[in-house]
Structures are given as C-alpha cells and as structure tokens.
Amino acid sequence: MDAAILDKVNVWLNGNYDETVKAEIKKLQQDNPDELADAFYRSLEFGTGGLRGLMGVGTNRMNKYTVGMATQGFSNYLKKVYGEVEIKVAIAHDCRNNSRFFAETTANVFAANNIKVYLFEDLRPTPELSFTIRHLGCQAGVVLTASHNPKEYNGYKAYWNNGGQLVPPHDKNVITEVEAITSVDEVNWTGGESNISILGKGMDDAYLEMVKSLSIYPDVIERQKDLKIVYTSIHGTGITLVPEILQRFGFTNVHVVEEQAVVDGNFPTVVYPNPEESEAMNIGLQKAKELDADILLGTDPDSDRVGIGVKDTNGNWVLMNGNQTAVLAFNYMIEARKTKGIAEPNDMVVKTIVTTEMIDRIAAENEVKCYNVLTGFKWIAELIESKLGEENYIVGGEESYGLMIGDKIRDKDAISAVAMLCEMAAFEKDKGRSLYEKMIDLYVQYGAFKEGLISITKKGMRGAEEIAEMMKSYRDNPPTTINGSPVVRLLDYQEQVARNLQVGEVSDIALPKSNVLQFVLEDGSKVSARPSGTEPKIKFYFSVNAPLESADKFAEVEQELDAKIQAIITDMKLK
Numbered sequence: 001m002d003a004a005i006l007d008k009v010n011v012w013l014n015g016n017y018d019e020t021v022k023a024e025i026k027k028l029q030q031d032n033p034d035e036l037a038d039a040f041y042r043s044l045e046f047g048t049g050g051l052r053g054l055m056g057v058g059t060n061r062m063n064k065y066t067v068g069m070a071t072q073g074f075s076n077y078l079k080k081v082y083g084e085v086e087i088k089v090a091i092a093h094d095c096r097n098n099s100r101f102f103a104e105t106t107a108n109v110f111a112a113n114n115i116k117v118y119l120f121e122d123l124r125p126t127p128e129l130s131f132t133i134r135h136l137g138c139q140a141g142v143v144l145t146a147s148h149n150p151k152e153y154n155g156y157k158a159y160w161n162n163g164g165q166l167v168p169p170h171d172k173n174v175i176t177e178v179e180a181i182t183s184v185d186e187v188n189w190t191g192g193e194s195n196i197s198i199l200g201k202g203m204d205d206a207y208l209e210m211v212k213s214l215s216i217y218p219d220v221i222e223r224q225k226d227l228k229i230v231y232t233s234i235h236g237t238g239i240t241l242v243p244e245i246l247q248r249f250g251f252t253n254v255h256v257v258e259e260q261a262v263v264d265g266n267f268p269t270v271v272y273p274n275p276e277e278s279e280a281m282n283i284g285l286q287k288a289k290e291l292d293a294d295i296l297l298g299t300d301p302d303s304d305r306v307g308i309g310v311k312d313t314n315g316n317w318v319l320m321n322g323n324q325t326a327v328l329a330f331n332y333m334i335e336a337r338k339t340k341g342i343a344e345p346n347d348m349v350v351k352t353i354v355t356t357e358m359i360d361r362i363a364a365e366n367e368v369k370c371y372n373v374l375t376g377f378k379w380i381a382e383l384i385e386s387k388l389g390e391e392n393y394i395v396g397g398e399e400s401y402g403l404m405i406g407d408k409i410r411d412k413d414a415i416s417a418v419a420m421l422c423e424m425a426a427f428e429k430d431k432g433r434s435l436y437e438k439m440i441d442l443y444v445q446y447g448a449f450k451e452g453l454i455s456i457t458k459k460g461m462r463g464a465e466e467i468a469e470m471m472k473s474y475r476d477n478p479p480t481t482i483n484g485s486p487v488v489r490l491l492d493y494q495e496q497v498a499r500n501l502q503v504g505e506v507s508d509i510a511l512p513k514s515n516v517l518q519f520v521l522e523d524g525s526k527v528s529a530r531p532s533g534t535e536p537k538i539k540f541y542f543s544v545n546a547p548l549e550s551a552d553k554f555a556e557v558e559q560e561l562d563a564k565i566q567a568i569i570t571d572m573k574l575k
Helices: 003-014 019-031 033-040 064-082 099-112 126-135 170-179 201-212 218-223 242-249 278-291 322-340 358-365 377-386 414-430 435-446 460-476 551-571
Strands: 050-054 088-093 116-120 140-144 153-160 196-199 229-232 254-256 295-299 306-311 317-319 347-352 369-373 392-398 402-405 448-457 485-492 497-500 506-508 517-521 526-531 537-546
Touching: 003 019, 003 033, 019 033, 050 064, 064 099, 064 140, 064 153, 064 170, 088 099, 088 126, 099 116, 099 140, 099 153, 099 196, 116 126, 126 140, 126 153, 126 201, 126 414, 201 242, 201 414, 218 414, 229 242, 229 278, 242 254, 242 414, 278 295, 278 306, 278 317, 295 414, 306 322, 306 414, 306 435, 322 347, 322 358, 322 392, 322 402, 322 414, 322 435, 322 448, 347 358, 347 377, 358 369, 358 435, 369 377, 377 392, 377 402, 402 414, 414 435, 435 448, 435 551, 448 551, 460 517, 460 526, 460 537, 537 551
Parallel strands: 088 116, 088 140, 116 196, 229 254, 229 295, 347 369, 347 392
Antiparallel strands: 050 153, 140 153, 295 306, 306 317, 392 402, 448 537, 485 497, 485 517, 497 506, 517 526, 526 537
C-alpha cells in the first residue's frame, strides 16, 4: 500500500476513533486491501454543494468523522460571519441508510459550538428544509441526502440564510474552513445538547399552507376533485407530505403505490431511485394503467425531483421528460395568472442555460421576463435574491426534473410541483382534454422543441484528463458546421464570452464562470457540452425545433426531430 495512504490508515487506527471503526479497518486490511486504499487515498471533497460519496470508514467516505469535520468547518465560518449574533441552523434528512445518524451527528456538532439547532423529528423533504430556514430566520441549514444516487451513497447539502444552497463567496469560504479541520480532535462533538430543538407537525403545517397558497384554480379542483391520481414516493420522503398536500388541495381520488411507499434506504424495488429513469416509474405506470388513471407522479428520495406520466392521444401511457414538464408548468403559471388577472408587469421566470428554449419563447410571447442561469437551483435562488423589490418571481426550473414554484423557498420542490401538476391536469380535464394534448397545442403555438442528452463516462485520472482535452479542443477549434448547419455562435461560460463565429463579434456573458460550451446553429439547433461536477462524465445536451402546423402532424415532426438529434450526435462523433 502507498505510504501516504498507510499513514492516513494509521492515524485512524491510533487516533480518537470508535473501536468498531478500527475493527472495520483491520478487517479491510485483511480481506480487501484495495477497498481500504480507495477509502483512504484522498479526503472526501467538500465541494460547492457539500459532501457526497459512498458510505463507510475512511477519509474518502461518508461517515461520522467526515460529517463531523465538515460541520465543524461550517460552524467556524458561521461564527466568523455572524460574530456574537445568535446563530440558528435547521437540519433535515432523507430516507437513506445512516441519514438519521448523520443528521444527529451534524446537530450535535453545531450545538456543541453553541449554535441553535432545529432538527426535524424524522425524515422530511429537502424543500421543507429550504422553507424552514427562511421561516425561522436561520442563518444556515443542512440536509443529509444523496438525492437520487444509488443506495450506497449519502450526502451533506449546505444551505445559506436565503434557503438556497451555497453560492459565492460563501461556498468557497466554507470549503476553506472545512479544509482547515485536519483532525477529529478539532471537532466539538458533544456538550451543547440543550441547544437542539425538535421540529415536527407544526413546521409541516406551515410549509403545507404555503404550498396550498400556490393554487390558482381551487374552483376547478372542486369540480375535478375525483381526478384519478397515482403517486409513488420511490421509498423516499415524499410519502410524508405528498398525500397530505393533495388532500389539502382538494383531490379525493389519490392512489399511492404501496410497494414503494415503504421508507427504505435500500430502495428494494428499483435500481436507481430517480424519476428520470423509466425503470423507477414502472410499478407506478402499471398501477396507472390498471386504474385507468389521469396522471402518474413520482418523486425521488429527498423529494426535490418529480416525474410525471400521462396518456397520449391513443390512450398509451408516456413519461414526460423534464423539459416538457417545465414547459407545462411555466406556461400554466404565466397563462393562469393572466387569465385570473393577477399577473404583474414585473413578473419574471428563471430557467437554466441547458433547459429548453421553448420556455424563452413562451415568456417572450407573453411579455414576461425570462432569465437564464447556470445549472443548479442555487443560481435561480441567487437571481431571485438579486431582484427582490424589483421583479416578481413566478416559477423556475431545469431540465433535470426540477421545479420551484412561488418565492417562499429557494430550492427545487417536488411537493409543490406534484400538487400544481395535478391542478394543471384538473384544469385541462375541465376543458375535456389531457396534459398531453395541451403539450401538443403548445407545440403548435410556439413550435415543436425536442431535447436530448447523452453522458460519456471517462473513469480514473486519465478520464478526467480526456474530458479536459475534449473541452480544450472544442474551445480552441470549434466546429464550423454541425450536421450541415453553420455554427453561428459559440458561448463559452468559462471565458464568459459569446462569439459570433460568422462576423467575429464578441460580447460578455454576465454569469459566473462555469466550464460549459454552447454551439448555436443557423437552423436554430443548440448543442451544450458540460463536464459533470460530481461524476467522471461529460454531458452533451441537444436542442432542436421545427414548426408544427397542426396536432395531427406531431408524430411526423417528432420523428424528424429525433432523427436530427441522432444526426448531430453522429456528426460530432459522440457515439
């Protein structure tokens, strides 16, 4: 074993670590030295969003010690920023194995640093944590979750006083403080238990009342209260609040997928607990078919992502993608507010740079300002904060199955999204049609848009180098044409410049630096390249569009757009 790795192992074997941990290390030494090396070859990185990794012993794993050291660093930063002011922190956790233990560890360390802690009594959705930070006037928050990752993972998401995840300068400053903690002996583990208060139904009620206030057409729900809804929580936190919010909205015909209502961090019925994956929605889809339901909804383990299924015009069930769901939600919020007479001249919506540009078109046609931000809801949250008192935020979202409706929280929220998507389905049913038919009508009105995504995995140190080389090659030698269409603009978010490749004009991109490139083609297509920040992958996003004369032409146009995406992928030699 490498000497540097062995030194780290010996620190744990000889230091103030639990005997069970030391026994596990010794067992790995004997039975699986390669796994031991992987567990210690580096320290689990506290990135701009917090921690995420495999659970187990070692510096490169999610465990009591890595969580405790991260919390000590976060505590130190909060004290530097707020000084003698009473500091309050809210903590929540999802259904994952060890999430409660990690949440209690986090609470104990904050409390031992004389920080007031509000800890939820049991698992709760991530969006409720965001709401709670704002509702209680906390300076920060933490949720223990690895979102939609496989069961072996857990994570630690750090939040600031606005209820959003950390953004500059706080993200980098917290990282600096966390990295300064080099020993478990620097962590205040116990001694402040009296600083911990438990949250329960009272906070649930406050959050659910906020979500209920988002409803625009309660009268329509009253007429369509028997809308047949199938919901799956995929073993996660959604089961704690989704059935309740649907009841509060007035829906009376809700069917929960019981096999997946069991809270279980092993996610026994799925490979990946992610509503983006059709496999995770399969059991719900079968139930929806059996019941001849109107809509199927599924949420991920921490309930910030939502997937939906609806019937097409032939009665076949289809799963909508994240872009389609976002289009329906954005359009509904814009249209309904106008129809009800509650739209304001300074209404705005926010999306990410890789989310469908159909939303930009809808907003423009309705004279609503649409902002584009970097990938991640923390950037949507930051933009909302920057526009407070000037513009009125309505809805935000991204292609990866996330929506944030209303301005009371600052992170994606599948609880409110489920409720509002059901209201949207009721609204369309009241008109004698489905959400699918509404989607087609929007395509006729604004043009048919189709998006695609492929991820290329490059593992190991060499993989990271290959990804960097790909991005450098695209920057230094951008293609002049893609699939026969000239590349008219290159947007480089790392360099923060947009180049018109035909006339040579250069303009600034007023967004933080991010390693993303976008190629805009003459025919209206767009290709985005973005290395993942958490996985050894580079992602390519494709967006194409074409006019749609009438609904009966949709299948034909959709085929053409699918073929166009595949042709772009082939031309760029990505497969």
